Amino acid sequence: METSQHWRLRKQRYALVGEVCPHCESKIFPPRDICPDCGEDAREMYQFSGRGEVYSHTTVYQAPSGHAENVPYPVAIVRLEEGPLVTAQLTDVGDQPIEIGTPVEMVTRKLGADGERGMLVYGYKFRPALVER
Amino acid sequence: MAENKLLVPDREAGIIGYGAYIPRYRLPVKEVARVWADGKGGLPIHEKAVTGLDEDVITMSIEAARNALARSGIDPTEIGAVWVGSESHPYAVKPTSTVVAEAIGATPHVLAADWEFACKAGTEAIQASIGFVGSGMADYALAIGMDTAQGRPGDALEYTAGAGGAAFIIGPAKDAVCVFEGSYSYATDTPDFWRRANAIYPEHGERFTGEPAYFSHTQTAAESLLEALGATASDFRFAVFHQPNTKFPMRVAKSLGFGQDQIEAGLLVPEIGNTYAGSAMIGLTSILDIADPGDRILMVSYGSGAGSDAFSLRATEALPRRRGSAPATLIYVKRRTEIDYATYARLRGKLVLK
Ligand SMILES: [Zn+2]
Secondary structure, eight states: OOHHHHHHTHHHHHHOEEEEOTTTOOEESSOOSBOTTTOSBOOEEEEOOOEEEEEEEEEESSOOTTOGGGOSEEEEEEEETTSOEEEEEBOOOTTOOOOTTOEEEEEEEEEEESTTTSOEEEEEEEEEOSSOO | OOOOOOBOOSSOEEEEEEEEEOOSEEEETHHHHHHHSTTOSOOSSSEEEEOOTTOOHHHHHHHHHHHHHHHHOOOGGGEEEEEEEOSOOSOSSSOHHHHHHHHHTOOSSSEEEEEOBTBTHHHHHHHHHHHHHHTTSOSEEEEEEEEEOOOOTTSGGGGTBOEEEEEEEEEEGGGOSEEEEEEEEEEEEEOSEEOOTTOSSOEEOGGGGIIIIIIHHHHHHHHHHHHHHTOOGGGOSEEEEOOSSSHHHHHHHHHHTOOHHHHGGGOOHHHHOBOGGGHHHHHHHHHHTTOOTTOEEEEEOOBTEEEEEEEEEEEOTTHHHHGGGSOOHHHHHHOOEEOOHHHHHHHTTOSOOO
16 A cells, blocks of 8 residues: 555544544444435544444454464454444454454554555554453 | 752643553563573563564554543643653654554644653653643643563563553643652763664663662652652652562662552562563552552652653542543553463564565
């Protein structure tokens, strides 16, 4: 990915910033400026809580290029408490079992680096919730 | 000789919110001894915290800052400065602080910078924050001390070099969970520990690190502050010192007249290791998790090179009701996955794939 593209995506990627629809209150992630529920304009920024639960998960053993040093790593579809589904890596799982419905929370982590000399890329992942809720 | 220079701002300042972060993985240091010393020799601590593959000073600072923000109750756009002290900033050139500021929503009307002074870079940021807030230039400043400590494999430092740290939002005393009664800084040119610009691992002056370096600076800073405040060790319920190992802070505490009951709550090094710029600061978060209104707390940092910052704090009535807004430091201490030396070598990037 180009440096400029990383830069444009930084707000949504660092902190799970999406949009809220002013017409039907739907929370939207990733931001797309049009409400997927009612089709109206939706450009108001919305800070997601970062809390959600595992909707589906798997483990990656054959990583795409640039992620070879991380295998094996878990990936999940997470249902955010505000509604949207987000695909992301799970992290800090340790020896905790991951199941459908496991409560998770967003953390900002290193997603990778553009080689030895390129920029470091940061973004959201999810981990098992630190504190029960 | 100049007078004892107690640092007190025009406008009284305090800590509005505090937050800690410790990574999940733990290397029992007997593993280091197993690999490098036939399992022989004394162990300076029990185990140390190790970062995951996707963690560094930027990601750890972001989480500690989010915890501090949650406890402060302020909007991140009210923060006037984001200052991160560390000796393991991920970039040689490009600030850690801008990424942290962006991630917590403090950009763009903000002063952001990285601080450096070995293990006291974080408390320097606190001193500057007190001045920044105390002068009225800003209402809030975020000061972070965070490190993922470096150490050459097999070196004495590898037994203690941990990872973690803390973030503090400094603001006007009226909103604070604890107020600064005064602070003091002491520095000399002392070559006890250093890392040259392009070196991966630091060097240390072997036996030189104790007496003329750590002990002389922490003790002088603490004594000068106490004298200027007209206080003694018995006036404080808690004290926390920089913790390169378990022995040093215990010894300096004893010679200043502090008992084990006063330093226990802040002494995290046996379980997480030396977190360098985060060391004294994360100890303070652990104290704030249990302190009662009116309790006085002494914090003394130490940075090689060398210098010490000493702070006297007093907890306010706001502390008990705000501490529950973020995870207690002990929750991070107890969240633990034990690893062996092979996994440690992998997590620390000591295995080269290409
Ligand atoms: Zn809508």
